[in-house]
Amino acid sequence: MSWRVTGAVARRVLRQLRRDPRTIALILAVPCVLELLLQQLFGRHSHVFQEVGTPLLGLFPFITMFLVTSITMLRERTSGTLERLMTMPLHKVDILAGYGIAFALVAVVQATLVSTLAFGLLGLDVAGPRWLVVVLAVANAVLGSTLGLFVSAFAETEFQAVQFMPAVVFPQILLCGLFVPRAEMAAWLRAISYVLPLTYAYDALARTAANELDGRFALDVAVVCGCIVLAVGLGAATLRRRTD
């Protein structure tokens, strides 16, 4: 792996994004609007807003970056630029890390903005440290980015890539414990939830909100990091130098 090439990829991805101000506006504004909606819908001091607000803040970057990365990478695959890069002296991990770093930086801005709004104006309370919510949000963004990169290999068109979002993300959100506590789920659903990375991402955020930074929290963070490494490995396997 080369930092120079990784940095070049990250800078290029960010430059491309900068040329698309509407996408940037959507990435930054949509989670803010959703937090506001949630607060207005249930009320500032309601259980729902206080319990869902923090996980939503921390999981949103996962969804955004999953979608943005899978489309960007699909374009790279279909436009021939990936084929050109594969004839050049770079490692596959340089490409993956470059994408991950670029979208992690976007997630830093996104999560900082949303948390400033939610913790400040909207009155969302967390018992644990607020910066930790932002750090977890960025880690989730990297996870979303690497998974998006991996699934982009299975899409031939942007229509298909967009459909992967509900297919891959929605079941994880339903089963992560946000809607129904996992202890109350049917056994087979709970069994599935154990193998989904978002379950651990959600649990880490919920524990931060409750300031339960115990061994279970450490395990959650370790699993999320492990999933990032695994997704990078799977992503690297889909970046083939030789294709049909």
Next chain:
Amino acid sequence: MTGSAIRIDDLRVVRGGVTVLPGLSCEVASGSVTGLLGPSGSGKSTLIRSIVGVQRVAGGAVDVLGHPAGSAELRTCVGYMTQAPSVYGDLTVRENLDFFARVLRQPRNSVVHVLEDVSMKAHAGRIVNSLSGGERARVSLATALLGAPQLLVLDEPTVGLDPVLRRDLWELFHGLAERGTTLLVSSHVMDEADRCDSLLLLRDGRLLAGATPDELRSRTGERDLDAAFLRLVEDGP
């Protein structure tokens, strides 16, 4: 220079169950401009992709500059221009080349040189998506020229260009060959054949002939290379 920059022996490529190259053997001489000609669908791009090592092959050997095609050693010495311009449409011309120059470990001033080579320096600040097809192709070509590779493999580099630009590019190709670069240039227009030092004529994945333009004329008795190609097709192997 003598010797072969590319040696291909019994190359077989199957794509989606269809045999595109049933067993192709040919050589490309070092320091020459070799034209790869044939109608569209004849297997030119597949052959080119096999040479740069991005095509999955079913059998045979492709040797490039003394290494098997696709070897890590070749990644700094082979320049490749894909058929569709493979550059980032939402970046400027300069941003595209700056990026690829970084990947190739080339100094920044190399970007200016290659933009001059393809007469695109005046457009350096423009977004690629706002360029015409021919201009985009030249940005793609400039990318392949970065780092002065020993071997340039160009898939239809002159498509959609006006005659003046085409002439300029062919002068550039011959200038590069004089300095020792080997060029393999594909085209589906026969009037480009006369600009090449030697020709590989491809049809249905088979090599019809590998010869210089003059050898082709004398072998077929035709003055016009288009007619010579037709004669080869009709006479059969």
